[in-house]
Amino acid sequence: MRTSATCSAGGRASPKTSSKPPPSPRNEHPALTTPHSFPTTALLGAGSMGQAVLAGLLRPDVTVEGGIRATTRSASRAATVPEHPSLSVYSTETDPRANQVAVTDARIVIVGVKPYMVTDLLAEIAPSLAPDAIVVSLAAGVTLDVFERALPSSVAVVRAMPNTPSLIGKGVTGLAQGKRASDEQFALVTALFELVGDVVAVPEGEIDALSSISGSGPAYFFYLVEQLTAAAVAKGFTPSQAATLVNGTFIGAAALLEHTGEDPAELRRRVTSPKGTTEQAIRVLSEGGLEKLFTEATDAAVARSKELASGS
Numbered sequence: 126m127r128t129s130a131t132c133s134a135g136g137r138a139s140p141k142t143s144s145k146p147p148p149s150p151r152n153e154h155p156a157l158t159t160p161h162s163f164p165t166t167a168l169l170g171a172g173s174m175g176q177a178v179l180a181g182l183l184r185p186d187v188t189v190e191g192g193i194r195a196t197t198r199s200a201s202r203a204a205t206v207p208e209h210p211s212l213s214v215y216s217t218e219t220d221p222r223a224n225q226v227a228v229t230d231a232r233i234v235i236v237g238v239k240p241y242m243v244t245d246l247l248a249e250i251a252p253s254l255a256p257d258a259i260v261v262s263l264a265a266g267v268t269l270d271v272f273e274r275a276l277p278s279s280v281a282v283v284r285a286m287p288n289t290p291s292l293i294g295k296g297v298t299g300l301a302q303g304k305r306a307s308d309e310q311f312a313l314v315t316a317l318f319e320l321v322g323d324v325v326a327v328p329e330g331e332i333d334a335l336s337s338i339s340g341s342g343p344a345y346f347f348y349l350v351e352q353l354t355a356a357a358v359a360k361g362f363t364p365s366q367a368a369t370l371v372n373g374t375f376i377g378a379a380a381l382l383e384h385t386g387e388d389p390a391e392l393r394r395r396v397t398s399p400k401g402t403t404e405q406a407i408r409v410l411s412e413g414g415l416e417k418l419f420t421e422a423t424d425a426a427v428a429r430s431k432e433l434a435s436g437s
């Protein structure tokens with residue numbers, strides 16, 4: 126166990142590049158209007174998504190009575206979990222009983238391992254769970270039914286589909302309430318995910334579709350950034366210049382969307398002068414089938430969720 130104590134194109138004239146240091150990933154959460162307190166919480170699988178959810182529980186304005194226990198498989202991954210006085214980190218590599226130890230007396234148990242690992246993990250922890258535990262799944266595709274069958278009948282289950290901007294309090298999480306979870310338990314899980322962004326409650330039948338939009342969505346955005354950066358480099362900008370141009374433009378445009386609250390189509394219209402240059406670029410993107418591509422891409426993500434649900 127590690128109980129946290131220490132934390133761990135060439136030739137073209139350069140446009141001005143700023144060398145701002147990257148912002149700290151953990152200081153951007155909006156302030157809570159009321160103090161938040163949660164019961165003892167275990168996070169099994171503190172990887173990319175698990176650590177993003179964990180960021181909410183580590184906020185200075187949040188208290189977790191009884192503390193937080195986080196587990197990973199490897200000791201090296203455990204070392205990437207941020208240090209915090211109320212957080213204990215275990216790896217199954219150094220302690221094969223790490224998950225059982227972590228869930229003992231925990232009221233909230235977040236399952237953040239890969240979908241194909243879920244069944245084995247549930248069998249491992251089921252005997253050690255508190256009778257009134259709420260198990261929260263982050264796993265894509267794995268149904269509430271799989272969880273409910275594998276766990277004692279007194280244990281409630283909620284299915285969550287968060288996304289990685291949760292790490293900086295800008296996440297979007299879909300939540301589906303299992304049939305054994307009371308409204309009070311569901312409200313507690315909702316409050317937990319509200320620590321890291323917006324929450325949309327949906328019936329379980331909509332979770333895969335939601336996942337294809339907001340769960341995977343950050344990857345679509347980063348892919349667009351990568352592609353526009355490649356286009357900039359192909360036009361002769363240096364990689365550094367291209368990163369400034371593209372990152373600055375996408376971040377600025379996203380902030381404009383947020384701050385104005387305007388319809389994105391209207392914001393696009395303001396860039397697209399009649400008979401101007403943008404009009405030609407948008408025409409090419411449209412004729413290239415971007416809308417159809419997004420439909421097909423999200424359909425493929427939904428189809429993969431169904432495969433994961435069937436265990437493949």
Ligand SMILES: NC(=O)C1=CN([C@@H]2O[C@H](COP(=O)(O)OP(=O)(O)OC[C@H]3O[C@@H](n4cnc5c(N)ncnc54)[C@H](OP(=O)(O)O)[C@@H]3O)[C@@H](O)[C@H]2O)C=CC1
Pocket residue numbers: 169170171172173174175196197198199200202203217224237238239240242246263264265286287288289340341
């Ligand atoms: N990444 C994303 O954007 C999203 C992911 N999800 C879901 O979140 C889950 C995790 O995905 P992601 O965070 O990307 O994956 P990662 O591989 O980053 O995280 C998985 C974590 O589980 C740990 N782990 C593996 N086996 C065990 C075990 N037996 N006991 C305890 N911990 C274990 C891994 O440790 P180690 O690294 O040492 O092997 C790792 O820390 C998946 O089910 C995915 O569907 C949901 C929404 C979005």
Ligand SMILES: O=C(O)[C@@H]1CCC=N1
Pocket residue numbers: 265336340341
């Ligand atoms: O790619 C995945 O399977 C997970 C679920 C949504 C985002 N990442």
